[in-house]
Amino acid sequence: MFSQTIDFIQKIGATFLENIQEMGRMFLFLWDVALSFVTPPFRWTNLLKQIHFIGIRSLFVIALTAIFAGMVLALQGYYTLSRFGSEALLGPAVALSIIRELGPVLSGLMVTGRAGSALTAELGIMRIREQIDALDVMGIPPLKYLITPRVEAGLIIMPLLTVIFDVIGILGGYLVAVRLLGMSSGTYFGGIESAVEMRDIVTGLIKSVSFGLIVTWVCTYKGYYTRRGAEGVSQSTTSAVVMSSVLILVCDYFITSIML
Amino acid sequence: MTGQAIYMDSSLAGGTTLSLGRQLVANGCVTENQLDRALRKQQNDHPTAGNNEHLVGRTLVDLGYISQSALLDCLFSQFSREREAYRADTGETPIIHLKQVVKILDGRRVLDAIDIAIPAKRVTAIIGMSGGGKSVILKHMVGLMRPTQGEVRVGEHLLGALSPRQLAQVRRRFSFLFQGGALFDSLNVYDNVAFPLREKTDWSESVIHDRVMRCLEEVNLFGMERKFPDELSGGMMKRAALARALVTDPEILLLDEPTAGLDPIIENAIHYLICDTYMRTRYTMVIISHAVPEIFRWCHHVIALHKGKVLFSGPSTEIGQSRNPVIRQFISGDIDGPIQVI
Numbered sequence A: 001m002f003s004q005t006i007d008f009i010q011k012i013g014a015t016f017l018e019n020i021q022e023m024g025r026m027f028l029f030l031w032d033v034a035l036s037f038v039t040p041p042f043r044w045t046n047l048l049k050q051i052h053f054i055g056i057r058s059l060f061v062i063a064l065t066a067i068f069a070g071m072v073l074a075l076q077g078y079y080t081l082s083r084f085g086s087e088a089l090l091g092p093a094v095a096l097s098i099i100r101e102l103g104p105v106l107s108g109l110m111v112t113g114r115a116g117s118a119l120t121a122e123l124g125i126m127r128i129r130e131q132i133d134a135l136d137v138m139g140i141p142p143l144k145y146l147i148t149p150r151v152e153a154g155l156i157i158m159p160l161l162t163v164i165f166d167v168i169g170i171l172g173g174y175l176v177a178v179r180l181l182g183m184s185s186g187t188y189f190g191g192i193e194s195a196v197e198m199r200d201i202v203t204g205l206i207k208s209v210s211f212g213l214i215v216t217w218v219c220t221y222k223g224y225y226t227r228r229g230a231e232g233v234s235q236s237t238t239s240a241v242v243m244s245s246v247l248i249l250v251c252d253y254f255i256t257s258i259m260l
Numbered sequence B: 001m002t003g004q005a006i007y008m009d010s011s012l013a014g015g016t017t018l019s020l021g022r023q024l025v026a027n028g029c030v031t032e033n034q035l036d037r038a039l040r041k042q043q044n045d046h047p048t049a050g051n052n053e054h055l056v057g058r059t060l061v062d063l064g065y066i067s068q069s070a071l072l073d074c075l076f077s078q079f080s081r082e083r084e085a086y087r088a089d090t091g092e093t094p095i096i097h098l099k100q101v102v103k104i105l106d107g108r109r110v111l112d113a114i115d116i117a118i119p120a121k122r123v124t125a126i127i128g129m130s131g132g133g134k135s136v137i138l139k140h141m142v143g144l145m146r147p148t149q150g151e152v153r154v155g156e157h158l159l160g161a162l163s164p165r166q167l168a169q170v171r172r173r174f175s176f177l178f179q180g181g182a183l184f185d186s187l188n189v190y191d192n193v194a195f196p197l198r199e200k201t202d203w204s205e206s207v208i209h210d211r212v213m214r215c216l217e218e219v220n221l222f223g224m225e226r227k228f229p230d231e232l233s234g235g236m237m238k239r240a241a242l243a244r245a246l247v248t249d250p251e252i253l254l255l256d257e258p259t260a261g262l263d264p265i266i267e268n269a270i271h272y273l274i275c276d277t278y279m280r281t282r283y284t285m286v287i288i289s290h291a292v293p294e295i296f297r298w299c300h301h302v303i304a305l306h307k308g309k310v311l312f313s314g315p316s317t318e319i320g321q322s323r324n325p326v327i328r329q330f331i332s333g334d335i336d337g338p339i340q341v342i
């Protein structure tokens, strides 16, 4: 009985230490990536390829999510606002929720699911098939060659995708508010124009850049350090998606609380 | 130690005693006259090619002075003479030296205080049971794995003491053929072979093209250059990976089972190719192989491993006389013996 308790405590301790270690490794990895941003050579074609890969892969799903998110926001918003007789505020309500919250968060989650998981799987397969070792032996630093362009692409592409999400989302709201519920389009857009401030847009963009970093950082890290064959690849892919989704939501809360 | 110094000592290994053409003349395979003509033709055809020695065998074949198989035979018999003359204890410093290396992986002692010395500019074969740690040894030689205890030296560099940049410089002296090939999935065969040249040299695309096509021709993959790795058979994949290893003109070539899983004809062809490459270039080669006892004809030096220890290290001509029961069983492939598998 006593030894069982000790065992249990030991296990908790070991897991805790393991997690601390993992966190340390992740931050070291991020630090190395950050250093590699500023060390030559710069491989522009690689970066463009990754921007294309992450961007194109996620574009359709982001457009789809955005239009429905905008539509449902308008519907719900109308229902709520009409209780207080303030339907005229529907435009700003939709636009602010999308620009400040839903745009960056949902884009981040969609990119995680669509491109992030692919990043992890691709790097994981490269790791278990010794392709990363092959780069290393050729004297080409794998981190600089494989990870840097992916993280840079994430930082560049996320704000762009978020802006696309915002625009399509607001248009989705317009479809419901104006076309379905019969609101005048002047009221919808006019309200948005007067209510949305630069600060809201900047908040959204800061979030999107942070989420771009989180997605590519977590997903490339998990792929890069994959072990144990095909099963290892599926494990790291799952844990990359879960971890970056959770981190996005946690980080969203903190950025919001700072920027309000 | 600066990067400059590393570069300098990598050039130390250049210069072979007798050029390939001279060897062929000395062996009576071609006449002096024919060699002269071949060299002149080569000068015309490839004025930019750096080291003409690499091409002279092919030019002689093109001119019809010697058939391809006769050329290979000639090279092989020359190699055999060298092999028989090879003595292990020449007192030369080894190019790669593992000293008292212990490696513990997942709690298992995979390498148990082994000493391995790879002679420079020779072909060394490493043999041993599957799972015996042969690939692990090769990975130690290029610093992909660090020893738990002990040290690894390449030339006069202690791998553990190098900065990442210096390590990268040392690695440029190597080419590594991974057991699984490690071709890049997203690149076709041509781009895979061209990859190290594009990344490590500032050569123009046309020079790279010439060189890549020559390497693909050497491994008999001409016409396959647009295929992707997943469209190749296992043997083609091995050969493409071999081409990628050969293309950079390394000083040290590490081959992890270049012939495993191939049919006997291709296996033989690859042995000839390795021998041919060695005779032309005098690279230091380390080959892991299960092709026992054939491999003994193709190497100067043999290292036999068992349970993380070195059982034998010496000239390939002497391993046949070894009295060690494990080695005897390994060579004969008997089921009875000290190694119990069933």
Ligand SMILES: Nc1ncnc2c1ncn2[C@@H]1O[C@H](COP(=O)(O)OP(=O)(O)OP(=O)(O)O)[C@@H](O)[C@H]1O
Residues within 6 Å of the ligand: B105, B106, B110, B128, B129, B130, B131, B132, B133, B134, B135, B136, B137, B179
């Ligand atoms: N990265 C690793 N992590 C944990 N254990 C490993 C690792 N690499 C190799 N091992 C273990 O080390 C031992 C030796 O492996 P190695 O790949 O060197 O064998 P090998 O002699 O090359 O065998 P084969 O002839 O089948 O290729 C094996 O028991 C293997 O399980």
Ligand SMILES: [Mg+2]
Residues within 6 Å of the ligand: B134, B135, B136, B179, B256
């Ligand atoms: Mg092996």
